[in-house]
Amino acid sequence: MGWDRNQMAARAAEELEDGMYVNLGIGIPTLVANYVGDKDITLQSENGMLGMGPFPFEGEEDPDLINAGKQTITELARTSYFDSATSFGMIRGGKIAAAILGAMEVAENGDLANWMIPGKLVKGMGGAMDLVAGVGRVVVVMDHTNKHGDSKVLRECTLPLTGKGVVDRIITNLGVLDVVEGGLRIVECADGVTEDELRAATQATIVD
């Protein structure tokens, strides 16, 4: 029932339009690159690169060429490099059309939490706060519930926020929801998931 990681990534790839400059987060969002098909998409890596290529062949790894997840990658014919201030200038300046990123919690008003769990996990926000504040459209891709079965799609976030009112669309293993006036609107259900099942797994207010 529902979508697996690759199916979620494939669904997220449908959000991308020809000609877009896009930033993909770590985890499932990284897989989105495998499903863009013939669309002309330029991937930004916020450590200072436009035109991110695939992983290198074994033996061709270059320590000077990594993505924001610190993984070795390759360049493309279109690639350009720049410093971190310029990189976040284009993010903050609204030049990046969309960011697809993971989340710990999303609330019905578009609040996003994905950078820390007080007392447990202190890694930092990296570029996530800048991205959600600056890019044209924010799409979250995540599991609908946590490992205890609790909804991650909430009326209000309980964790420290990454951004307030920043999320436009949520893609989970159970379906797709949009942040609209008054709550979330169901866009579609994942394969084999009924609308009742999607509603039951969602704590947030769902509006018609």
Place this chain on the structure above:
Amino acid sequence: MKKVYGSASEALDGVLFDGMLIAAGGFGLCGIPELLIAAIRDAGTKDLTVASNNAGVDDFGLGLLLQTRQVKKMISSYVGENAEFMRQYLSGELELEFNPQGTLAERMRAGGCGIPGFYTKTGVGTVIAEGKDVKEFDGEEYILERGIVADLAIVKAWKADDTGNLVFRKSARNFNPPAAMCGKICVAEVEEIVPRGSLDPDHIHLPGIYVHRLIQGEHEKRIEQRTTRKREDA
């Protein structure tokens, strides 16, 4: 004035003092000034505040200065790869000021450009905004962030000429130019110092005006996450 020095410790002679603020280039382990970091460890300078996107790993990069407890405070956006960092932070031995990555980069750039503060939308409505001035522009809220001026900037580039003009390589550029710009003194380490005139002036990434001292050396350039694909996937 001669900018080229014989070693990292010679290049740092007279510029280190306890309690100083150091801005360091690099992202993860990519493009970090590894030789200068090791020389600061050897110099034993204490109570450092270090502005750097990350804190290295336990046994490489800025992690070396954490091991020796030379760092009092880090200003960083992401510290997830360093167990010793986490231990010192959670036990209260180390102060940590989280900065969003773009805010940190812009704080360095601004500090170097004579801009003491700037307003940004990044972090509005989050803990990052606590205690900061909020101002509305065209109906949207922004928070005030301060420029950083560091006592010392340490950066790593690919090539330099003897006047300090720097060229970086691929994604190893990252925080190095803004870090260099915000230093009252900037020391750069490079893989190769080439003769004056052999770098194309149109291809200089950071003009030598920002670089006061310079060394050439061998770099380990450790890879943090080695990811590859199989040839048959091509």
